[in-house]
Amino acid sequence: MFLMRFTERAYVNYTEEDVRNSPNEAVRLTFSNSNFNPEEGHYLYNMYLDEYEYSEEVGFDGLMLNEHHNTPTCLGATMNLEAAILARNTKKPKIVLLGNPLPIFDNPIRLAEELAEIDMISGGRLVSGFVRGTGVESLATNTNPLHNRARFEEAHDLVIKTWTTPGPFRWEGDHYHFRVVNPFQTPLQKPHPPVWIPGTGSPETLVWCAERNYPYIFLETDPQGTQDMKSIYTEAAREHGYEPGPENFGYLVRIHVQDTDEKAYDVGKGYMVGNIGVGRIPLPRDYASPVGYGSRSDDPRFLRLREQIRSDPFRVGGLDSAHYDEILDSKRWIIGSPETVVSQLREVLSYMRPGILAVWTNDGSISHEDTMRCLELMGQEVLPALREIGEELELTDPFQKEGVMPGLTAV
Amino acid sequence: MLNFTEETISVAGGNLQVYKGGSGDPLLVLHGAGGNAGPRRYAQALAEQFTVYLPSHPGYGKSDRPGWVESMQDLACFYTWFQEQEGLENVRAIGFSMGGWLAAEMLSMTGHAFSKVMLVGAAGIKPNDGEITDIFIISPAQVRDLVYHDPSQVPEWDELLGTDPTPEQVQQAEGDREMAIRLTWRPYMHNPRLPAKLGRVSVPTHILWGENDNLVPVECAGLYQQAIAGSQVTVIPNCGHSPQIEKPDDFVQAALAFL
Numbered sequence: 001m002f003l004m005r006f007t008e009r010a011y012v013n014y015t016e017e018d019v020r021n022s023p024n025e026a027v028r029l030t031f032s033n034s035n036f037n038p039e040e041g042h043y044l045y046n047m048y049l050d051e052y053e054y055s056e057e058v059g060f061d062g063l064m065l066n067e068h069h070n071t072p073t074c075l076g077a078t079m080n081l082e083a084a085i086l087a088r089n090t091k092k093p094k095i096v097l098l099g100n101p102l103p104i105f106d107n108p109i110r111l112a113e114e115l116a117e118i119d120m121i122s123g124g125r126l127v128s129g130f131v132r133g134t135g136v137e138s139l140a141t142n143t144n145p146l147h148n149r150a151r152f153e154e155a156h157d158l159v160i161k162t163w164t165t166p167g168p169f170r171w172e173g174d175h176y177h178f179r180v181v182n183p184f185q186t187p188l189q190k191p192h193p194p195v196w197i198p199g200t201g202s203p204e205t206l207v208w209c210a211e212r213n214y215p216y217i218f219l220e221t222d223p224q225g226t227q228d229m230k231s232i233y234t235e236a237a238r239e240h241g242y243e244p245g246p247e248n249f250g251y252l253v254r255i256h257v258q259d260t261d262e263k264a265y266d267v268g269k270g271y272m273v274g275n276i277g278v279g280r281i282p283l284p285r286d287y288a289s290p291v292g293y294g295s296r297s298d299d300p301r302f303l304r305l306r307e308q309i310r311s312d313p314f315r316v317g318g319l320d321s322a323h324y325d326e327i328l329d330s331k332r333w334i335i336g337s338p339e340t341v342v343s344q345l346r347e348v349l350s351y352m353r354p355g356i357l358a359v360w361t362n363d364g365s366i367s368h369e370d371t372m373r374c375l376e377l378m379g380q381e382v383l384p385a386l387r388e389i390g391e392e393l394e395l396t397d398p399f400q401k402e403g404v405m406p407g408l409t410a411v
Numbered sequence: 412m413l414n415f416t417e418e419t420i421s422v423a424g425g426n427l428q429v430y431k432g433g434s435g436d437p438l439l440v441l442h443g444a445g446g447n448a449g450p451r452r453y454a455q456a457l458a459e460q461f462t463v464y465l466p467s468h469p470g471y472g473k474s475d476r477p478g479w480v481e482s483m484q485d486l487a488c489f490y491t492w493f494q495e496q497e498g499l500e501n502v503r504a505i506g507f508s509m510g511g512w513l514a515a516e517m518l519s520m521t522g523h524a525f526s527k528v529m530l531v532g533a534a535g536i537k538p539n540d541g542e543i544t545d546i547f548i549i550s551p552a553q554v555r556d557l558v559y560h561d562p563s564q565v566p567e568w569d570e571l572l573g574t575d576p577t578p579e580q581v582q583q584a585e586g587d588r589e590m591a592i593r594l595t596w597r598p599y600m601h602n603p604r605l606p607a608k609l610g611r612v613s614v615p616t617h618i619l620w621g622e623n624d625n626l627v628p629v630e631c632a633g634l635y636q637q638a639i640a641g642s643q644v645t646v647i648p649n650c651g652h653s654p655q656i657e658k659p660d661d662f663v664q665a666a667l668a669f670l
Contacts (some may be wrong), residue, residue: 139548142596289549291588292589292592
């Protein structure tokens with residue numbers, strides 16, 4: 001099992017009132033950057049990088065980063081910069097980017113160059129994930145949400161071709177046009193850095209990943225619904241002639257440990273103001289998912305698949321609007337002493353069977369001190385226990401898989 | 412529906428939904444980004460003098476959505492095609508909001524689209540001082556609140572907006588909004604090259620605006636007037652973005668006087 005550490009790198013120095021007073025009472029997109037203090041930013045960026053570097057020390061296999069725009073909930077606005085720093089300052093862990101939001105790039109060639117540099121600097125440790133981005137990413141970059149999926153797919157094809165086909169070549173697509181594609185720098189990993197795709201389970205994306213043997217990382221999805229989504233992937237994979245295993249799936253969970261259950265319970269409340277922001281005010285629908293962003297496919301296959309996915313009790317408003325105890329009772333967040341966390345995770349892992357576990361160790365208002373203690377305990381007690389459980393449950397990860405490693409498109 | 416029928420006309424390989432009513436010379440009415448509200452009171456009044464054609468733009472209402480209609484210029488191409496096919500060139504026309512922009516694009520492409528044209532609260536030209544309200548980052552309810560200056564003076568309020576929309580209406584509105592996003596996303600609701608291209612226009616043009624337009628600033632009336640030689644401007648006081656709905660009597664009076 002591949003164990004990677006994640007945090008969204010929140011900025012929380014603002015109040016619920018600040019959000020209430022902002023346009024559409026939204027913490028993303030239009031929440032004024034006059035609420036941002038770069039002095040605090042200086043401290044936070046360095047603190048978060050320190051925590052990632054310490055994550056290598058305690059034994060994580062991967063350092064996972066993400067990216068969002070126009071929001072205090074995630075300081076990673078240009079994730080590749082943080083990735084480049086970690087590529088230089090760490091030695092062993094994979095740098096796992098989940099992921100670069102392809103549709104918002106008008107120049108995917110530049111992205112291919114940046115990722116190639118990161119791969120070389122890190123000595124071939126890059127895992128290059130791609131996402132569609134939320135509606136906020138489209139709006140913040142003025143990318144037409146109607147073309148989101150088409151741009152995602154075309155930019156992906158262009159990046160992969162840029163990495164794997166000797167230039168110069170020309171690209172005249174529907175959304176991208178380049179007369180000379182020939183960046184001199186190419187990735188160290190051949191044929192290209194592995195590609196993993198995170199998401200919350202749109203059937204189109206699941207099928208698209210299965211067709212390419214790309215691992216799919218479920219982002220805090222409902223366990224029951226996840227089984228349905230895995231079967232969609234599995235069915236598509238079989239049609240493409242292979243049997244997917246744990247190495248094709250990942251799962252992201254908020255997991256926080258402290259010395260005692262009581263301490264962890266108190267500290268874990270800090271998550272409540274992370275992803276959704278201080279005040280926990282749900283985003284306007286037209287920000288999160290503008291008309292046209294979601295699928296309007298009338299393909300009966302996708303309608304059937306969508307129908308098939310059981311509804312998640314936390315789906316409306318998400319985990320972020322639910323009560324803390326409710327979330328903990330449902331084991332959607334795993335918070336406690338090392339013993340508690342390991343025992344709960346054994347249950348989750350037995351059911352979900354991911355080869356990749358993304359451990360969202362801290363967020364929101366959880367302090368640096370508490371985070372460092374959490375990471376320390378992870379290294380001393382949780383990660384070794386998880387490795388044993390992973391072996392016992394045969395949760396093979398992509399790097400352990402014999403034969404073709406998942407994540408490399410058929411090139 | 413008094414005097415009006417609903418027809419389906421095949422144009423450019425797709426079906427176009429058209430409300431048609433009245434008698435007399437043809438009058439082409441082009442609806443705005445929010446969609447085709449059908450033959451409202453103003454259209455009924457105009458139908459007493461003209462044969463009113465009120466199509467739902469491609470992608471709106473029951474009209475098909477050809478994949479190639481991606482921009483306002485494509486839409487203008489579609490409508491000149493429609494005009495040619497249906498013998499509706501050189502007719503009178505009214506364009507509301509985004510439909511006004513559409514009419515302006517058509518004017519910039521051909522000298523024989525219209526014999527006379529009214530542009531009402533028209534999008535299409537970037538204001539110098541204000542901004543065209545971004546309707547894509549606010550909810551449909553917020554848009555509605557901005558459209559009308561004084562809802563109490565909207566005579567058809569109960570029929571148009573008095574009840575909660577049915578699920579079918581919500582779905583239709585989303586489809587319409589999606590088409591508006593496709594057509595007008597970037598640059599938002601305007602074409603930087605349009606004012607220069609309007610220099611060719613020689614047909615009589617009447618520019619009409621609600622004084623209290625919260626969506627397309629009233630200064631755009633002056634910008635259209637500057638771009639189109641010989642055009643005239645009327646500003647209706649105490650009125651929002653849709654004079655034809657908010658003050659239909661004043662609107663119809665102005666329209667008939669010009670047309």
